[in-house]
Amino acid sequence: MTINDVARLAGVSKKTVSRVINNSPLLRAETREKVQKVIADSGFAPDPQARGLAFRRSFLVGMIYDNPSPNYVVNMQQGVLDAVRGAGLELVVHPCNRASDTFLSDVRGFIVRQKLFGVVMPPSVSEDERVIAILKEAECPYVRIASVSLDEPRHMVVTNDSSGAAEAARHLAGLGHRRIAFISGPDSFRSSHERGRGFAEGLAEHGLTLDPAYVRVGAYTFESGVEAARDLLAMADRPTAIFAGNDEMAIGVMKAARDAGLDVPFDLSICGFDDLPMASRVWPNLTTVRLPIRDMGRMAAEKLTASIRGLDAATLTQPEVRPSLVVRDSTAPLQGS
Amino acid sequence: MTINDVARLAGVSKKTVSRVINNSPLLRAETREKVQKVIADSGFAPDPQARGLAFRRSFLVGMIYDNPSPNYVVNMQQGVLDAVRGAGLELVVHPCNRASDTFLSDVRGFIVRQKLFGVVMPPSVSEDERVIAILKEAECPYVRIASVSLDEPRHMVVTNDSSGAAEAARHLAGLGHRRIAFISGPDSFRSSHERGRGFAEGLAEHGLTLDPAYVRVGAYTFESGVEAARDLLAMADRPTAIFAGNDEMAIGVMKAARDAGLDVPFDLSICGFDDLPMASRVWPNLTTVRLPIRDMGRMAAEKLTASIRGLDAATLTQPEVRPSLVVRDSTAPLQGS
DNA sequence: CTGAAAGCGCTTACAG
DNA sequence: CTGAAAGCGCTTACAG
Structure with a gap:
């Protein structure tokens, strides 16, 4: 079945069939319908390679x-x-x-x-x-x-990663935490900076500042999360809450906490970013920021x-991407202070 | 840059260029080299759509x-x-x-x-x-x-899923377990049956049989693993080891064990299948069977x-796919028996 | 609003 | 071992 067969069956030129395929406006409704019927009946589908070549x-x-x-x-x-x-x-x-x-x-x-x-x-x-x-x-x-x-x-x-990170900050600050740490992703990712910036802004709304002493740079990997958390948890004034730049690192923080004999969330609150499937499989389930x-x-x-569907890209309402906080079991109110 | 340009530059017909592109054997080495040089110098690459159409x-x-x-x-x-x-x-x-x-x-x-x-x-x-x-x-x-x-x-x-499952069976039996349960994948997957069959065969090598009372059918999902394990762990003679048909379910078994107050691997050994990245993130790290x-x-x-590379598919040495057991921390010798 | 001609960049089938 | 012609299934550019 080719465009020629359709043209013959519909009694028109192949150019006219081509116009139907491509939704050309300069076509009599009657002609269009006639051709469309033949296309539907025959099950014809234009060859993408031939169209592409032309x-x-x-x-x-x-x-x-x-x-x-x-x-x-x-x-x-x-x-x-x-x-x-x-x-x-x-x-x-x-x-x-x-x-x-x-x-x-x-x-x-x-x-x-x-x-x-x-x-x-x-x-x-x-x-x-x-x-x-x-x-x-x-x-x-x-x-x-x-x-x-x-x-x-x-x-x-x-x-809008920054707005999600800000939500995480508000959540932790709202739970009463004051010594809050941040494990950033690598410098080479814009998201690392955006998440850090948003997190600092969210803290600021609660009158807190992100103390550089409580910031570590990881690599968005499990292992780097473990390492950064070990370092943070060894501090004299160890943080009571840690926001990790992504879930992989947050789950590394969980491991470091377990190794240090800390109970999550009682001794340490942990929040991630991404909401991987793993986040709701680990124990305790990870509080995190979900990106759609x-x-x-x-x-x-x-x-x-948009162009294929006959829409002007400019006409498209610009839907907002909104990260959203998913509160689970790895964050809790600050204990005994 | 098209085949015509190359033909002109090389002073041959486009059909000859086509022969070079398609590794035709009927070409004088000299001609082939001449054309190849032009192709390399010009950076010509044949259009896949045009080739595909022809x-x-x-x-x-x-x-x-x-x-x-x-x-x-x-x-x-x-x-x-x-x-x-x-x-x-x-x-x-x-x-x-x-x-x-x-x-x-x-x-x-x-x-x-x-x-x-x-x-x-x-x-x-x-x-x-x-x-x-x-x-x-x-x-x-x-x-x-x-x-x-x-x-x-x-x-x-x-x-060869069955051989991997047999390895898992040998591992658990070798650790001294006798009351060993199996959580199967859904009936509609061949792998469910292959893994079950291999597991039973592996047990048989140790003189054990897979008791139907210790078999449950899951859905290859976390939730179905939780449910099947709850059921198994509520038995009067609960199993001391569970082989889950995949890692998702094995991690569900971990959750059920935790909920039941059982220590893994001390009270219960758990083995999965697949070796998802998650397997080495959860606590304890999951013993599992890895498929390459x-x-x-x-x-x-x-x-x-094979045909493109000029090989006869039959000539290909048939590399074997071999699942392999990865022993981690979720399995241990049977305690106090 | 519709069509006949030429062409997209390649290969097949046929010659020589 | 190499080439000129026809064709793959579509569209563009031009007419009318």
């Missing part, structure tokens, strides 16, 4: 990422697919290593060769201006997901598909 | 899956990518819901429309003969990953790319 643009959406968390990746893929399916597009995944020598040429090759319909990028790829330059040069549409705005609105989904990762992927992909 | 076959490998575990999915994607990159192919992901009314027509549409180069399927999609029928009808190459052989060798990567999921994905994709 359009000089494929029907593939690429997701380029270096995020190490499987949960994050799968959830975001699912979100992108939510938007992409039904739009007649497919999702091509492209994990990468920004530290590799061939990183940029790999990414360029992928983008240029596949003539991608569009690209979605979560941090930290979304924060790499060299990748953006390649996309611009290739005139490839793209959307960046990041904790702070880095580009024009049509290219951005902003996740699937929604973020969907929103990003919807910006890409 | 070949009537795309350069996309599809991964179709309904596995709910993000870790499993991401690891397997990574394995497929290990094989697919460098072969000039891309990975298109296609999660699906086998319970959906539109499941089969969705999958058929995906396969037929994209003219996939090949498809890789983990369980339980790999166990669905209706999907296989569609693939055969579309003459689409495919590889099935499953716990037991279901097809000709060139279509299979077999994971990334390798499984790579091996499956290599069967698909």
Whole structure:
């Protein structure tokens, strides 16, 4: 079944069938219906490769990422697919290593060769201006997901990490904690700074300041969380609450607390960020800040598909990404003070 | 840069350039080198859409899956990518819901429309003969990953779940346990039966039998693990060791043990299956059986790319997938008996 | 509002 | 061992 067969069956030219496929407005309603009936009856579906060749643009959406968390990746893929399916597009995944020598040429090759319909990028790829330059040069549409705005609105989904971190701060301060520590993610991630900034702001609302003596820099990994927490818990005036920059590290803090003979949350309150599935499996269940990762992927992909759906990207109401605090069992009121 | 430009620069016909691209043997070495030099100098890369249109076959490998575990999915994607990159192919992901009314027509549409180069399927999609029928009808190459052989060798990567489960049984029996329980996965998964069968065989080697009174059927989820373990631990002669069909359920068993006031591993040994990252984060660290999921994905994709690499799929040495026991802190010798 | 011609960048089938 | 012609299934640019 090709466009020629449909044209013959409908008694029109293939160009007219093409117009139906592409929702051209310059078509008599009657003609359109006639062709649509033949398409529906025959089960015809246009060949994406042929369309792509003629359009000089494929029907593939690429997701380029270096995020190490499987949960994050799968959830975001699912979100992108939510938007992409039904739009007649497919999702091509492209994990990468920004530290590799061939990183940029790999990414360029992928983008240029596949003539991608569009690209979605979560941090930290979304924060790499060299990748953006390649996309611009290739005139490839793209959307960046990041904790702070880095580009024009049509290219951005902003996740407001700072507001989530502020909520965590209010929660801990509201429980009466005063010696509150923060374990930051690595310097190279914007989110590390955004979460730290928001956390400090939230504390400030309660008249507290984030004492640099109670700040450690981790690597967003379990092990770095363990190490940072060991250090903090060995202090003379050890913190009574710790906010970790992500759940991986927060669960490392739990291990360090257990090793130090501290009861969580009685002796130490712990709060994470991300709400991994693991957060509600560990004991005690982890209080954390949830980011709607699937929604973020969907929103990003919807910006890409707006043109197909006949929408002006500017017309899209800009839905806000709001992190939200999920209070579980790893945080409790300050004891005996 | 197109094939025409290369042909002009090399002073040959575009058909000759095409022969170089496709590794045709009927080419004078001299001609081949001349063309290859132009290709290397110009950075030319053939357009996959144009090639695909002419070949009537795309350069996309599809991964179709309904596995709910993000870790499993991401690891397997990574394995497929290990094989697919460098072969000039891309990975298109296609999660699906086998319970959906539109499941089969969705999958058929995906396969037929994209003219996939090949498809890789983990369980339980790999166990669905209706999907296989569609693939055969579309003459689409495919590889099935499953716990037991279901097809000709060139279509299979077999994971020998039973041998891993047998290892778990030997481990627990070797620690002196006699009242050993098994929490099975759902009936609809072949792996549930394979793991149960292997476990029983391993026990038999130690002169033990798997008592049906100590068997429960779960759903491969955390919650079902909690529930099954509650039931087992409430027995008059409660088991001293539990083998859970996967890690999710094993971690549910941990929760049930904690709720029942039992110390793991002193009062109860627990063993899982999968070795999720979570297994080495929970407390105590979980003893489990590891499946080399990334390798499984790579091996499956290599069967698909064998033709490109000029290999006969039959020639491929069939690497064995061997699950391996990872002993951690959730299992210990039987106490006081 | 509709169509005939040319073309997207490659390969197949046929020659020589 | 190499090439000229026709074609893969669509769309663009131009007419009318």
